[in-house]
Amino acid sequence: MIKQKLIESFSEEGTPAVSLHTLITKHLLALKAKGVAQGTYDDKTLAFAELLSWPGVSPVMPVAELKHDKVREFLDHIAQTRSGHRANTFRKHIVRLWNWAKRSRIVLGDCPWDVEMYKADRGDKYVPSEADFWKVYEMADQVRRPFHKLNGETEAQPHRKRMLLAYLHTGARRGEVFDLRWSDVDFAGQRIRLWTRKRTSGLEGDWIPMTEQLAAALKEQRLETGFREHVFINPKTDEPYAYGNDMVRDMCAVAGVKAFSFHAIRHLTASMLDKAGVPLATIQLILRHKSVTTTARYIHSLKDARKAVEQTFGGRILEMKKASSE
Structure with a gap:
């Protein structure tokens, strides 16, 4: 009986009529209960808030109405205006939202928001003088x-x-x-x-x-x-x-x-x-x-590394130059 009610609550595409806001709220409450780091929680909250404020996305819209192209459009904007690394972080939070909902039996099927990762050459972190x-x-x-x-x-x-x-x-x-x-x-x-x-x-x-x-x-x-x-x-x-x-x-x-x-x-x-x-x-x-x-x-x-290589190779370079000139 319970299983039948669960199936009836899903749309034909395998996603429920639950709103994005409701899904995100449930996810964040679950993370709080799990004891996730405050920084991670805040970063997820920021990503979801920006997604919900994106043109064409509404907190009250059913989960099934948020299409792949709309998520891609949002993440493209983040990559272009901020960085590929930031877009990848937002992407991770959005995909994990779906995966958590799937494990919780709130949604079914593969994640429709799984956009390809962006190029993100972070290199060395800049440290100020x-x-x-x-x-x-x-x-x-x-x-x-x-x-x-x-x-x-x-x-x-x-x-x-x-x-x-x-x-x-x-x-x-x-x-x-x-x-x-x-x-x-x-x-x-x-x-x-x-x-x-x-x-x-x-x-x-x-x-x-x-x-x-x-x-x-x-x-x-x-x-x-x-x-x-x-x-x-x-x-x-x-x-x-x-x-x-x-x-x-x-x-x-x-x-x-x-x-x-x-x-x-x-x-x-x-x-x-x-x-x-x-x-x-x-x-x-x-x-x-x-x-x-x-x-x-x-x-x-x-x-120490500079001193070591100088002692090891510095004298040899001079010797090689001297030998080549003779």
Whole structure:
């Protein structure tokens, strides 16, 4: 009987009359219950929100009405206006939405939204120089963004300097600062706790030292947020930040430097610690890497490698040149 009702609820194409909004909501609730990382959850939410606002797509439209060509048109736009990598990320979220629904017996058949992957040559991640970072830092609180597109009102956002300092002094991942709560800031013990799911499937918190400069900045931030749970609040939404790479790109543009991401600051932190002579094991502790090999990749230091190849091959090249001239 139950099976028969399930079959009757499906259209002839094998997809139900459930709306896109309902399907996406069910999927996101399932992810929350599973304990998915907040950064992943926020990224999926962003992708689905942009898809639902795409011309020709409506939250109330049945799942079966969202055709392959419409999804391709949307993803083509993302690839052209942002990057192939970003389009592939959105594609992944959309395809996984269908696959989850299929496992949950909400839809039947192969995914009709499986667009081919886009060319995405990410190359090496750009890591800003210390000079460029401080240029952005000095201009951060001078950035003005439209608060309302119709009347052109603007507002200052002085918390941005404090946020940039938090990234630099902790080496935190983007989502770790966005999700930072006041319960994770210990002024008396001069330490800060960052939570991650990177090392295990569960959520783990690590206490790391908090510099005096960062402590002073966060005390100022405390006065601004009052009794709010999160340390940093997006003034546009009055909620914690979910996706902020556009924000840091805007700051880079105002400062006149090459755009970088919040995660690039994590690499810069590692490089600055290495330059200061901090042992690799200590840098690993600060960055909270499971493997010291991962930490080594963050440092971007070729001092030992350059010395080794110079000692091995440098003299031989001179000898070969001398021998060929004789």
